[in-house]
Amino acid sequence: MRLHRNLTYAVIDSIRDVFNEGEYAGKAVEKALKRDKRWGSRDRKFVAETIYEIIRWKRLYAEIAEVKEPFDRPNLWRIFSVWCVLKGIPLPDWNQIEPTPARRIKGRFDELSKIRKFKESIPDWMDELCAKELGEALWTKELHALNIPAEVILRVNTLTNTKEQLQAELAKDNIETVTLPNHPDAIKLVERANVFQTDAFKNGHFEVQDASSQLVAAYLDVEPGMKVVDTCAGAGGKTLHLSALMQNKGQIIAMDIYESKLRKLKVRAKRNKAHNIDMRVIDSTKAIKKLHGKADRVLIDAPCSGLGVLRRNPDSKWKLQPEFIDRIKETQQEILQSYSKMLKVGGKMVYATCSVLPSENQEQVALFLASEAGKGFKLVKDQKKLASVSGYDGFYMALLEKN
Ligand SMILES: C[S@@+](CC[C@H](N)C(=O)[O-])C[C@H]1O[C@@H](n2cnc3c(N)ncnc32)[C@H](O)[C@@H]1O
Numbered sequence: 001m002r003l004h005r006n007l008t009y010a011v012i013d014s015i016r017d018v019f020n021e022g023e024y025a026g027k028a029v030e031k032a033l034k035r036d037k038r039w040g041s042r043d044r045k046f047v048a049e050t051i052y053e054i055i056r057w058k059r060l061y062a063e064i065a066e067v068k069e070p071f072d073r074p075n076l077w078r079i080f081s082v083w084c085v086l087k088g089i090p091l092p093d094w095n096q097i098e099p100t101p102a103r104r105i106k107g108r109f110d111e112l113s114k115i116r117k118f119k120e121s122i123p124d125w126m127d128e129l130c131a132k133e134l135g136e137a138l139w140t141k142e143l144h145a146l147n148i149p150a151e152v153i154l155r156v157n158t159l160t161n162t163k164e165q166l167q168a169e170l171a172k173d174n175i176e177t178v179t180l181p182n183h184p185d186a187i188k189l190v191e192r193a194n195v196f197q198t199d200a201f202k203n204g205h206f207e208v209q210d211a212s213s214q215l216v217a218a219y220l221d222v223e224p225g226m227k228v229v230d231t232c233a234g235a236g237g238k239t240l241h242l243s244a245l246m247q248n249k250g251q252i253i254a255m256d257i258y259e260s261k262l263r264k265l266k267v268r269a270k271r272n273k274a275h276n277i278d279m280r281v282i283d284s285t286k287a288i289k290k291l292h293g294k295a296d297r298v299l300i301d302a303p304c305s306g307l308g309v310l311r312r313n314p315d316s317k318w319k320l321q322p323e324f325i326d327r328i329k330e331t332q333q334e335i336l337q338s339y340s341k342m343l344k345v346g347g348k349m350v351y352a353t354c355s356v357l358p359s360e361n362q363e364q365v366a367l368f369l370a371s372e373a374g375k376g377f378k379l380v381k382d383q384k385k386l387a388s389v390s391g392y393d394g395f396y397m398a399l400l401e402k403n
Pocket residue numbers: 231232233234235236237238239255256257258261282301302303304331335
């Protein structure tokens with residue numbers, strides 16, 4: 001493989017923005033890909049994948065390169081050289097690149113690979129917290145799985161087409177897909193492709209959604225005609241799935257504290273031809289009180305650490321802080337206590353997160369059930385999805401019933 005200067009400069013600028021300026025990886029990649037319209041699909045793939053890889057392995061590469069943050073430009077190039085050598089790419093003879101014997105880099109790699117926090121490239125605090133909660137053996141396996149880039153999985157929008165129709169339509173664009181056992185609405189891309197440019201996407205025939213995430217709406221056991229409150233709807237990944245499961249019948253009230261996210265949901269709902277969704281911003285407790293005892297189903301897709309989705313958000317390893325996790329756990333319990341009141345007697349509620357930490361998952365549910373607000377609720381079932389077991393994102397979901 002021969003490295004191209006312009007593509008490499010785009011990578012260097014992007015990792016600088018993520019590491020030094022706090023830019024989100026997704027945003028940095030988006031910006032990098034806009035730099036040159038002449039780049040072909042292989043160039044774009046190189047830029048996007050290299051940025052994500054260097055972000056994922058930041059600690060390991062920086063340790064090998066013996067550089068410390070904040071990284072100045074020569075240090076970013078040293079990190080890039082480590083990436084090249086470990087990929088088996090000959091270092092080009094450019095003036096930014098110092099001649100470094102590959103032997104030395106490989107030697108440091110072998111040495112550091114004996115220590116999990118370096119081998120898997122993760123901050124000390126995160127490694128310690130997760131090992132404490134999951135146990136050393138399970139965490140070692142899970143962390144390894146969370147460092148494997150996620151495949152692209154789609155959820156067919158059954159309001160507009162069938163899985164077979166979608167597969168055939170994508171095949172015409174040379175996008176090959178396979179179905180996934182136990183995930184009725186999911187198909188997986190055999191090879192990564194920009195699905196957002198397809199007519200199938202523009203016509204609302206699918207959404208990109210991980211297989212574990214697709215289990216959540218189905219877990220709520222909705223039926224057409226019900227009144228369903230999606231309390232932490234965000235941009236509506238699960239709201240849209242609920243709408244399809246309800247065959248566009250009944251009412252979904254999609255709530256969030258951020259209006260900007262609900263605005264994105266509005267655009268997606270239009271594209272998906274999902275017509276049974278009302279959006280409501282939670283700007284005071286009034287919005288919740290109005291719905292006390294009214295919902296057949298309540299979904300709490302709670303804000304969380306996101307430790308189950310590190311495969312697609314590797315920059316979270318560097319952005320997350322332990323204090324944030326402490327705060328978010330308090331929010332999760334407050335949400336459970338308050339939003340559960342919207343459920344009717346006889347109704348069902350799902351509490352879900354994309355975290356693998358028991359303290360955000362089953363322990364939150366246990367705390368809720370033992371509290372005053374949890375009286376009358378019972379746990380029907382729960383599922384802990386681990387990337388190391390399923391190959392998909394880490395998720396938790398609990399189904400509760402109110403008697
Ligand atoms: C895991 S994300 C939701 C993802 C979304 N359900 C989906 O499937 O695309 C959690 C959401 O909770 C929202 N949130 C945070 N605190 C909240 C609160 N106190 N009440 C309601 N929503 C909240 C966040 O803005 C975020 O959109």
